[in-house]
Amino acid sequence: MIRKLFGVAIAGAAFIAPSVTAHAAPAADWQRVGDGITSGISGIVVDGRDGDAVDTLAVRDNKNPGENRLVAVRYGPDAAPRVRPVQWSGELPVDLEALDAVPGRDHEYVALASSGTAYRIHVEKGAARVLAAFPLPGISSDGNYEGFALTATKEGIVAVWADRGQDDRPAKLSAATWDPATNAFGPHDSAHFSAPYPDEDVRHVSDVKVSAAGDLTVSSASDPGDDGPYDSALYDAGRLSVGDDGHAQLSVSDKPHRLAAFSGHKVEALACLPGSHEGIVGTDDENDGGSVAAADFCRP
Known part of the structure; x- marks a missing residue:
């Protein structure tokens, strides 16, 4: 159970019905993965399991040369997370905000920068090699893209991405094969x-994930500045489907069901264990670094 890897379970405290006042996840449930503004997590994906340990990959939204872009993080039931920088080989991205695995392709991932540029990478033996860099369709010069997910359907792979929005400007979710x-x-x-x-x-969408059935889960977060304070929530935002014409279609709720709320953290990363309700949330708490916790928000 992924819950055991983080100490105390947060599901009972953070998993809430929409009519219940939001509760903070207990501090003991969060495991720190780095200190300072260059150590936050802006996207995460489960990379495998080794007994009770779970291996993940996570991107960081760093912008300057010499700053880490990708880390491997291993969690075990009796130790703090082990964080190892992954060497980046190829075009150096600026401000990576999301990450997901390419279905059916071992060790391949797509990382998304806030500009809307996607980086397809192969990760093996502690190194990431850029295979291609390409823009997502329909991106705008004033957009800020923070969510990205890939899912396999019988019609092929579908990508979902999100411009985060801000205050009165809603997020814009998009999808395409x-x-x-x-x-x-x-x-x-x-x-x-x-x-x-x-x-x-x-920020109305700080990350997005898609279940095998097409359910959309998004994280939303407040960000008043590098010192917070932060608050976040997870929502059942709607559904993804593929029409008879093979085109992706989105159905997004105007009254989304809230799955969880977190006080004191800016959640920017979501990942799910395959075939499980258990998932991982990662934070970019700016000057306070990055942390991870377990939560039962996934829909297999």
Whole structure:
């Protein structure tokens, strides 16, 4: 159980019904993965298991040469997380905000920068090699893209991504089929999403994940500055489907169901254990570094 790897379970404290006042996850449930503004986590993916340990990869939104972009993080039931920098070989990205695995391709991932540029990478033996860099369709010069997910369907792989939005400007979720052989996208569909909470300094989508059935889970977060204070929530935001024409379609709720709330942390990263309700949330708490915790928010 991934819950055991983080000490005390947070599910009972952080998993809430929409009508219940948001509760903070207990401090003991968070495990620190780095101190300072260059050590936050902005995207995370489960990379494998070794007994009770879970291996993950996580991106960091660093912008300057010499600053780490990708880390391997291993969690065990009786020790603090082990964090190892992964060497980046190829075009150096600026401000990575999301990460997901390429379905059916071992050791391949797509990392997304806030500009809307996607980096397809192969990660093995402590090194990441850039295979290709390409823009997502329909991106705008004033967008700030923080969420990205890939999911396998019977019609092929579908990508979902999000411009985070800000305060009165809702997030914009988009989806399209994606061909891993060519990195080409099909026609894309878009829909807007607004988080009811947090209600100040809000980024409506800070990450997105898609279940095998097409359920959309998003994180939302407040960000008043590098010293916080931060608050975050997870939502059932709607559904992804693929029409008879093979085009991706989004159905986004205007009254989203809140799955969890977290006080004192800026959640920017979501990952799920395959076939499980158990997942991992990662934070970019700016000057306070990065942390991870377990939560039962996934829908296999």
